[in-house]
Amino acid sequence: MVPKVHDEHRVDHGASANPAVTPAYWVSYPRFLLRAARLATDGSFAFYAWMTLLSAVFLVGANAWAHQVAHGMITTHLTDHVSWGLYIANFTFAVGVAAGGVMMVIPAYLYKDHAMHGVVILGELLAVAAIVVCLAFVTVDIGRPDRIWHMLPFIGRFHFPMSMLTWDVLVLNGYLLLNLHICGYLLYTRFLGRTPNPKWYVPFVMISIVWAISIHTVTAFLYCGLGGRPFWNSALLAPRFLASAFVSGPAFLILTLAVLRRFGLSVPDQPVATLVKIVRVTILVNLLMLGSELFTEFYAGGSHTASARYLFVGLDGHTELVPWIWTAIAANVVAAVLFLVPALSSSRFVLVGCVLAFAATWIEKGMGLVVPGFIPSTLHEIVVYAPSVTEWKVTAGIWAFGLMVYTVALKVALPILSGAERVQTDAERSLAAD
Amino acid sequence: MILRAVILLGVGVAIAWTTAGLTQSGSEPKPGPAPRAAGQVGAAATGMAGTTTINAPRAMPRVRVSVPRSASGEVEVDASCTTCHATRTPNATTASGAELDEFHGGMMFAHGNNRCLACHDATDYDAFHLADGARVEMADVMTLCAQCHAAKVEEFAHGAHGGMNGFWDLSRGSRTRNHCLDCHDPHAPAFPRMVPTFKPKDRFLTRKGEHAEDSR
Amino acid sequence: MSSEPDEREGSSRRTVMKAAGATLGLAAFAKAVQPLTEFTDTLTREQFLQKHYKELDADEKQAVLARLEAEAKATHGVDVTIADPPPIEGVKFAFAINLSLCNGNGKCVEACHRENNHDRATNQSYIRVLELERGSLDLGSADSSYDHAVPAPGKAYLPVQCQQCDAPPCTDVCPVEATWKEKDGIVVVDYDWCIGCRYCEAACPYHARRFNWTKPEIPAAEINPNQSYLSNRIRPQGVVEKCTFCLHRTREGRLPACLEACPTGARVFGDMNDERSEIRWILANKRVFVLKEELGTKPSFFYFFDR
Numbered sequence: 001m002v003p004k005v006h007d008e009h010r011v012d013h014g015a016s017a018n019p020a021v022t023p024a025y026w027v028s029y030p031r032f033l034l035r036a037a038r039l040a041t042d043g044s045f046a047f048y049a050w051m052t053l054l055s056a057v058f059l060v061g062a063n064a065w066a067h068q069v070a071h072g073m074i075t076t077h078l079t080d081h082v083s084w085g086l087y088i089a090n091f092t093f094a095v096g097v098a099a100g101g102v103m104m105v106i107p108a109y110l111y112k113d114h115a116m117h118g119v120v121i122l123g124e125l126l127a128v129a130a131i132v133v134c135l136a137f138v139t140v141d142i143g144r145p146d147r148i149w150h151m152l153p154f155i156g157r158f159h160f161p162m163s164m165l166t167w168d169v170l171v172l173n174g175y176l177l178l179n180l181h182i183c184g185y186l187l188y189t190r191f192l193g194r195t196p197n198p199k200w201y202v203p204f205v206m207i208s209i210v211w212a213i214s215i216h217t218v219t220a221f222l223y224c225g226l227g228g229r230p231f232w233n234s235a236l237l238a239p240r241f242l243a244s245a246f247v248s249g250p251a252f253l254i255l256t257l258a259v260l261r262r263f264g265l266s267v268p269d270q271p272v273a274t275l276v277k278i279v280r281v282t283i284l285v286n287l288l289m290l291g292s293e294l295f296t297e298f299y300a301g302g303s304h305t306a307s308a309r310y311l312f313v314g315l316d317g318h319t320e321l322v323p324w325i326w327t328a329i330a331a332n333v334v335a336a337v338l339f340l341v342p343a344l345s346s347s348r349f350v351l352v353g354c355v356l357a358f359a360a361t362w363i364e365k366g367m368g369l370v371v372p373g374f375i376p377s378t379l380h381e382i383v384v385y386a387p388s389v390t391e392w393k394v395t396a397g398i399w400a401f402g403l404m405v406y407t408v409a410l411k412v413a414l415p416i417l418s419g420a421e422r423v424q425t426d427a428e429r430s431l432a433a434d
Numbered sequence: 435m436i437l438r439a440v441i442l443l444g445v446g447v448a449i450a451w452t453t454a455g456l457t458q459s460g461s462e463p464k465p466g467p468a469p470r471a472a473g474q475v476g477a478a479a480t481g482m483a484g485t486t487t488i489n490a491p492r493a494m495p496r497v498r499v500s501v502p503r504s505a506s507g508e509v510e511v512d513a514s515c516t517t518c519h520a521t522r523t524p525n526a527t528t529a530s531g532a533e534l535d536e537f538h539g540g541m542m543f544a545h546g547n548n549r550c551l552a553c554h555d556a557t558d559y560d561a562f563h564l565a566d567g568a569r570v571e572m573a574d575v576m577t578l579c580a581q582c583h584a585a586k587v588e589e590f591a592h593g594a595h596g597g598m599n600g601f602w603d604l605s606r607g608s609r610t611r612n613h614c615l616d617c618h619d620p621h622a623p624a625f626p627r628m629v630p631t632f633k634p635k636d637r638f639l640t641r642k643g644e645h646a647e648d649s650r
Numbered sequence: 651m652s653s654e655p656d657e658r659e660g661s662s663r664r665t666v667m668k669a670a671g672a673t674l675g676l677a678a679f680a681k682a683v684q685p686l687t688e689f690t691d692t693l694t695r696e697q698f699l700q701k702h703y704k705e706l707d708a709d710e711k712q713a714v715l716a717r718l719e720a721e722a723k724a725t726h727g728v729d730v731t732i733a734d735p736p737p738i739e740g741v742k743f744a745f746a747i748n749l750s751l752c753n754g755n756g757k758c759v760e761a762c763h764r765e766n767n768h769d770r771a772t773n774q775s776y777i778r779v780l781e782l783e784r785g786s787l788d789l790g791s792a793d794s795s796y797d798h799a800v801p802a803p804g805k806a807y808l809p810v811q812c813q814q815c816d817a818p819p820c821t822d823v824c825p826v827e828a829t830w831k832e833k834d835g836i837v838v839v840d841y842d843w844c845i846g847c848r849y850c851e852a853a854c855p856y857h858a859r860r861f862n863w864t865k866p867e868i869p870a871a872e873i874n875p876n877q878s879y880l881s882n883r884i885r886p887q888g889v890v891e892k893c894t895f896c897l898h899r900t901r902e903g904r905l906p907a908c909l910e911a912c913p914t915g916a917r918v919f920g921d922m923n924d925e926r927s928e929i930r931w932i933l934a935n936k937r938v939f940v941l942k943e944e945l946g947t948k949p950s951f952f953y954f955f956d957r
Contacts, residue, residue, distance in 0.1 A: 059679060065683075066683040066686040073864075073888065077638070141847065141848075143844075143887070143889060144886075148845060156826055159827045165825035165847065227946070227947075228947075229855075378856060379794070383638045592932075593920075593931070594746075594748065594918050597912055597913070598905065598910075602903065602905050602921070603921070606904075612915065627801065628800055634775060
């Protein structure tokens with residue numbers, strides 16, 4: 001594997017003493033892609049085993065989705081009462097992970113934390129993978145995937161700016177493109193052995209910071225713009241989305257860095273420390289907002305709090321989500337303690353805290369957010385929802401696909417970033433050919 | 435529970451005439467179907483193409499009764515109300531079928547504190563009379579109802595009571611209206627209870643709590 | 651890492667392995683998504699490329715209607731007429747229900763089911779009748795699954811269907827403009843344009859929208875052949891549908907099916923722009939209310955009690 005993750009600004013110019021002899025772009029770019037493809041497919045036994053496992057899960061999901069399209073969404077346990085479920089729950093959570101990836105970018109570029117620069121691309125690649133997951137979850141949730149072209153601007157009928165969903169399409173795809181550009185540019189210049197020109201990526205990084213906030217704000221607006229759903233119709237929703245995203249994103253990155261370290265990569269300590277600092281704040285902000293929501297819902301009471309009652313204490317004998325949400329709250333509180341109590345600041349406790357915080361956010365902002373919005377229904381009927389086997393299969397398949405994307409992205413990016421993989425000059429090529 | 439709450443469904447049936455019942459002993463005459471006349475309203479006045487037809491009764495129902503004949507046993511004849519009532523002395527105080535020992539004994543009466551002769555005309559049992567004594571034919575019986583239920587008649591006149599079929603736009607077609615007696619038994623006018631026969635079948639829908647069952 | 655010259659032999663073996671792996675993976679993927687062909691086999695080019703309702707010119711619309719009739723014949727073996735009646739100039743529809751008369755018998759629910767060619771297995775209908783505690787409009791105690799004799803003591807009944815809002819939240823949220831409000835006030839869905847995201851279903855405060863979770867099944871003998879493009883034609887799988895005030899009837903001047911079926915005469919329908927209409931008399935003479943007025947949806951559907 002790759003010996004070391006370098007800081008991109010500490011470029012080893014010895015690798016290509018004279019940039020003038022590097023080939024032209026039309027030669028070097030295909031070579032870059034070819035090398036990326038090779039890096040993506042070469043690896044240890046563990047790598048192949050991991051990818052095979054993910055492929056298998058992905059195929060199970062693809063098969064379940066194909067059945068769903070053929071036989072209709074009756075294969076899910078969604079109903080006219082609970083018309084969104086596991087798919088949209090995971091979509092919402094994945095948007096948070098994508099937005100959370102940017103929490104590495106903010107210290108690196110806004111606060112000029114140079115130690116973060118070397119690992120910032122991990123956050124951006126996480127964003128790419130998470131957006132792919134988001135788009136996949138939206139696709140499997142629609143009843144007519146054959147008509148997805150109706151959503152294309154100019155070709156279909158893009159109901160912009162009225163529909164928040166069109167905003168979401170724009171911001172998610174925009175965020176995907178931004179991050180693909182930033183990662184692609186950094187990797188390509190590094191492959192060429194050049195120092196990246198800040199003109200070509202720093203403005204995009206700055207835009208991506210604002211954009212990351214926008215993707216989660218717009219996703220929150222999907223829900224809080226619905227006046228007929230009091231559980232979602234709250235101004236706190238978007239800020240709360242961001243707070244929890246800035247827990248789950250960095251938590252996932254801390255875990256990623258720990259895994260990379262385990263695979264022998266030298267990961268500097270400072271970025272991890274910075275991420276831990278971020279989570280210490282955001283996890284508290286998230287808990288504060290939770291408390292604020294609970295107070296507002298339960299002190300005043302009334303029929304508008306029926307959904308909150310269903311989620312937190314049960315409604316009319318229905319308590320399906322109650323154990324889940326209290327598990328999430330407990331996990332969040334424990335994670336906060338692990339992050340905040342100095343005696344527990346060893347890396348092992350922090351990793352446990354990350355797992356807990358990530359899982360808690362998945363529950364709270366997935367099923368804990370989407371399902372109670374529909375229970376009770378707008379006519380206050382109670383139709384319960386538990387995902388079907390098809391839904392679980394498709395969901396697992398999409399997450400497996402997302403992990404494949406992230407694994408491959410890291411597999412390609414890390415060696416190139418470290419300078420271990422770079423373009424050969426013509427002289428080097430002829431030497432190698434002998 | 436359901437059996438005990440025997441309920442009539444649907445409209446267009448002259449409930450009044452079918453619920454009276456006939457005992458085998460012949461003490462209660464079985465009414466025949468009420469002859470209906472098409473009463474037309476409004477078309478000529480508004481100059482519209484469509485007409486409003488009210489499903490009004492034309493005349494008092496005839497009652498099929500068995501008349502004993504000495505030689506050939508019994509024959510059945512359709513008799514008018516007067517056939518029997520002409521030979522009997524009217525009793526102005528009778529207010530319920532329960533007070534009668536020969537005919538109409540099984541009749542259910544639940545229409546305020548009225549006596550039979552509040553509506554039925556003692557001098558001609560094939561017609562009715564208003565409070566001021568004016569005679570009302572069966573075909574105009576809505577006038578009789580209107581005497582007490584003016585508000586309902588006004589609603590009916592504005593299409594807000596009694597329902598309708600056909601066209602909302604009378605310039606494009608006609609409509610038919612129910613008559614009071616289509617839905618209300620004049621002797622017990624409360625709308626009958628019904629049993630809903632068509633319910634949505636929602637996956638995973640759960641009933642809320644317990645429901646107050648009808649009294650048994 | 652693997653590109654050193656002395657590893658070339660191993661590298662080429664690895665390339666073969668990769669190619670084999672990729673082939674196997676692709677084959678497995680093709681097998682996994684093979685059920686998709688069940689869906690794509692039934693999807694014609696014309697269906698796939700059909701334009702939005704509002705973009706069809708007169709000829710194209712006629713072609714689409716003829717094709718839909720032919721498809722109904724092929725699929726269900728029934729001769730149906732699929733018309734596309736336009737809104738009547740100057741007419742704005744509204745509905746009112748007298749809750750003092752409604753006894754919750756559900757005849758409207760069934761009439762809607764039959765008139766609008768709903769799926770038989772689910773008893774689908776655009777109308778839901780709620781049983782409430784008498785003297786309260788608290789939907790918290792509402793229940794639609796009652797099956798006892800009605801009216802039950804101490805209960806009142808509230809039929810709910812599309813309120814044909816003047817400020818409809820459902821049409822705003824649609825990402826592809828597959829649903830919109832027509833000039834006569836009716837909110838319609840282009841079933842051939844809807845992508846089935848169900849955002850409108852989440853946005854509607856009245857539970858008025860339904861999704862076709864599977865292909866609706868109706869015995870040929872029970873299919874109502876008098877159909878229209880925007881209302882009761884048999885819907886495709888995977889799209890959203892809703893009450894259209896029976897526009898295939900009402901735009902021809904006829905009354906909606908639910909009104910005709912109501913045995914208590916609780917329903918009143920008519921043209922808001924005609925001051926002599928029945929609905930205008932109700933608005934002028936009864937103290938009407940709308941559901942969830944605080945949401946600002948401006949329903950064209952009114953309720954009142956008269957005692």
